[in-house]
Amino acid sequence: MNEAASHAENVRDRHHTLRLRRLGIDTHQEPVIYMRSDCHVCRAEGFTAHARVQVMNGGHSIVATLNQIKSDLLKDGEASLSEAGWRLLGAREGDPIAVSHPSPVSSLGRLRAKVYGQRFKDNELAEIVRDVVAGRYTDIELSSFVTACAARGLDKGETVGLTRAMIDAGESLRWDRSPVVDKHSVGGLPGNRTTPIVVAIVAACGLTMPKTSSRAITSPAGTADTMDIPSMRRVVERESGCVVWGGAVRLSPADEVLIRIERALDVDSEGQLVASVISKKVAAGSTHLVLDLPVGPTAKVRSQEAAEVLARSLVGTAAAFGVHARVVVSDGQQPVGRGIGPALEARDILAVLTGRPDAPSDLRTHAVVLAGALLELGGVAAPGSGDAHALSVLSDGSAWNKFQRICEAQGGMRVPPSADHRREIPSSASGRVTAIDNRRIARIAKLSGAPEAKAAGVELHVHVGDHVRAGGPLYSIHAESPGELVYALDYATANQDVIAVGDA
Secondary structure, three states, X not given: OOHHHHHHHHHHHHHOEEEEOOXXXXXXXXXXXXXXXXXXXXXXXXXXXXXXXXXXXXXXXXXXXXXXXXXXXXXXXXXXXXXXXXXXXXXXXXXXXXXXXXXXXXXXXXXXXXXXXXOOOHHHHHHHHHXXXXXXXXXHHXXXXXXXXXXXXXXXXXXXXXXXXXXXXXXXXXXXXXXXXXXXXXXXXXXXXXXXXXXXXXXXXXXXXXXXXXXXXXXXXXXXXXXXXXXXXXXXXXXXXXXXXXXXXXXXXXXXXXXXXXXXXXXXXXHHXXXXXXXXXHHOOXXXXXXXXXXXXXXXXXXXXXXXXXXXXXHHHHHHOOOEEEEEEEEOOOOOOOEXXXXXXXXXXXXXXXOOOOXXXXXXXXXXXXXHHHHHHOOOOOXXXXXHHHHHHHHOOHHHHHHHHHHHHOOOOOOOOOOOEEEEEEOOOOEEEEEEOHHXXXXXXXXXXXXXXOOOEEEEOOXXXXXXXXXXXXXXXXXXXXXXXXXXXXXXXXXXXXXEEEOO
């Protein structure tokens, strides 16, 4: 490069440099950059609102969506990032950044081919997942990928290829012991919070179970939401088990991104679901896996036939990565336990672990069945005796003692919080409870503030088969603010059949 060209590039670099200022804007997982609309860089580059912008900070770069500010929130020469952008870029307040037009995302061509009926090749899925994790896909493009996988479907080879791509895009754990066991529920069933109970039972029996959860939970297990991989290793080496939020340890990081889009679209792709589950378990170093498939009219899996198809795909994909898997098909016609929401679920968990007589029996039974299957799969219990073995460990206090040690290793026990605002929803008729709509009862819990508001959610007072009198309580809504309580009550009022009561 000659001297004139070098000088021109240096001038250009200076003119395209901005200083970062932190505004604390949360956009969940989407990287966003904020710049003044009259910024010299915006004008020079022709950037408009919602443009895709490459942001460089030293040797790191991300692609972010541009939001423009027409006020003095940012000074001339300043820019800001959403909290997701700060994390991805590894930037600090005051750092200089350079912005430019990003290179075209070539993997979008592979996605378009799938939309028109072509199958994915392994290298194409790897390229797509790398771009997803790097933040190069907009939410619209992510939606296209999720929709293409659901509408066009993924065959067995594509499912294995997507699973491998999701594993390779993140970190992987390896353990110096075997077997390493785990369990996973395909979801769709509110309150199905068996994980801490199962971990306590299995770890008390000497098996290794480093459990990652698909979302942050409020439990007495200390720093479950913030543990990193070194902390996870330390706890497992000490106590054989842990309960960790998967988003904090970057195992199969594409999964968190895709799940967010799936939930917004309310779209499920069988191949993507299988890849999501198995990639996380392989990345966590699991060798033996129990899969819980709740089946019910308002669960994620609606029929026995659908469960059998999904079970074959899960077990087959797990086997492709050397993981021994067993499927437990369970009753998904209603929520498990009484609490729906982090703190309310945690109270149910503690009641079961401490053996309280008022503990929800369905949660206890379900946890024992899953733990029993793991004990058999891991070679601790003989075939057919796993449930009895798990129940004895729960009943004699061994599981509770182990859970307390795990909590201590993860930063100490925590007391679940209580909501300041509650409202009981009464039955409008006398009779027998004939159905509970899983999706709509979960919606009420969400409107009340859960899971972000840890004390919020729904507390069930009845289950299917129970008899109620007119005016008797069906469930209570818990909220941390009056506004969230009103939101949930409005929906509950408009959906009075969320719990169906028939003739006695």
